[in-house]
Amino acid sequence: ISGLFRNVIGGKVLTKEDLAKPMRGMEEHLLNKNVAREAAVRLCEGVERELIGIKTGTFESIETTIRTAMESSLRKILTPTTSLDILRSITSVTSPSQLNPLPPKPRPYVISIVGVNGVGKSTNLSKLAFFLLQNNFNLLIAACDTFRSGAVEQLRVHTRNLKELSEREGLGKVELYEKGYGKDAANIAKDAVTYATQGKFDVVLIDTAGRRHNDTRLMSNLEKFGNFAQPDKILMVGEALVGSDSVAQARSFNASFGPKRGLDGFIISKCDTVGDMVGSLVSMVHATGIPVVFLGVGQHYGDLRTLNVG
């Protein structure tokens, strides 16, 4: 980045004109990294506002000022605003005893995964399952994609694999809840949660069918789904490969659960396929202010990371 600012001379008060050219360079740099134009323009405006009127020191200090300004700007939008410690919030629901004088009836913690077609919902749900099994939770996976061919079998295979893995290593237990194809997803989700409450599962992970965010019929189904399943966390999977559409995807899904409910976090998948072009992550967070909970970095169960802003 710093290379772009070489032609800013030291020792003067920065004006909009001084910054115009390097700022265009910065914008192009962000676009190149796959940040959506809307987000890139706003980020640059922020940095520019910060820098106008600042007196530059030596050559080094201009570079540092500019880099620091962009970094802090990025850090500000990427740093989560809510507690991301998913494990802690699960425990507070499943075993509320220590904290709460009047413990509510024990119930499973419900996580549902949503997103557009093919982004990696089912795969990352399975990775999340693996992570939770390693932490000795008992899981129910609910197959609520009743539309796409093979969706149920896909989760059946994952559940079988995960079961084998956790039995071998003495981790939590995992089971699949499925009702085949063609049925109403919201009803299955509700039944799955009831089943999990009776069976004393700690967590229900609900997979959903992929849907285009501009398909109003499928999007409106999400509100009913949210009401029926009452998820503690709704996570949206967005892929690192996606371009400018990321902004509209994030906004539409965030708005689809009705006025009282939004998304709780993103899982950004396929980060391993984009090298350092991780801009879609910036765009999605920028568009909604919702934090990134996990990054998907591959196709295997262990390929799930938390975001390190540094």
Add this chain to the structure above:
Amino acid sequence: MVLQDLGRRINAAVSDLTRSQNLDEKAFDGMVKEICNALLEADVNVKLVSTLRKSIKATVNFKDLPPAVNKKRLIQKAVFDELVKLVDPHAEPFKPKKGKPNVIMFVGLQGSGKTTTCTKLARHYQTRGFKSCLVCADTFRAGAFDQLKQNATKAKIPYFGSLTSTDPALVAAEGVAKFKKEHFEIIVVDTSGRHRQEKDLFDEMTQIQRAIAPDQTIMVLDATIGQQAEAQSKAFKETADFGSIIITKTDGHASGGGAISAVAATHTPIVFVGTGEHMLDLERFQPQPFVSKMLGMGDMQGAR
């Protein structure tokens, strides 16, 4: 639909300019800038946009235009030509031949829509009188064979695959040999999703390709893809030398500029676009009518 908003914006920029009273260089620069912003917002490759900007400026060469010349026509044509260049590689797409086996192999990134599109394509040819079938060479993804099987069954297309094998090249070869013996004319082979950063996956693609010697390899690209489109499609081109592109999910909101940049990067034609999750949601793609329609310039094709 893909590039529709872009078309609208570009059109607006061109007609704003040509309608304005003083068609001066500053106004022209403004138009070029607006077009470039629209392209960037549509995910067209950043470098490509900058080439296009220079190209439009050079062709029109506003400074040296004699006052008498029809500027509007000239500018419109320059913009049209540059956009056609984006989607038209001037390469003839593959045409399957009746009475012999045509093996078509699908490749692409994870989740781009290969498996779904495989069935759509096999069905497309089936209804045009080709004896068509499907081979599942995705032995990696959970439920991949079930997915293909369920789609094929719905479309009443014969299929082949294995629930237990872990060698995609072997399964592919077996399936193709079997269907060739049975005199099938269109044999579509589905493969796992892969990406250039993982060399093993690319090696696997080469092995499958060697095992079945396809008459045509098709790369499937998601219309929502951003700036990675160029690098990924170039890498697939170098390794698998695909001869056509299918763009999926064009029913979405995305502009498709990323996917279209892949055409320019690999000089490979788009042959079909996917327009939905259902079996019939597949349309033929032709570059020039597409751009004409997008810019609402029905007459431009004749002018070339």
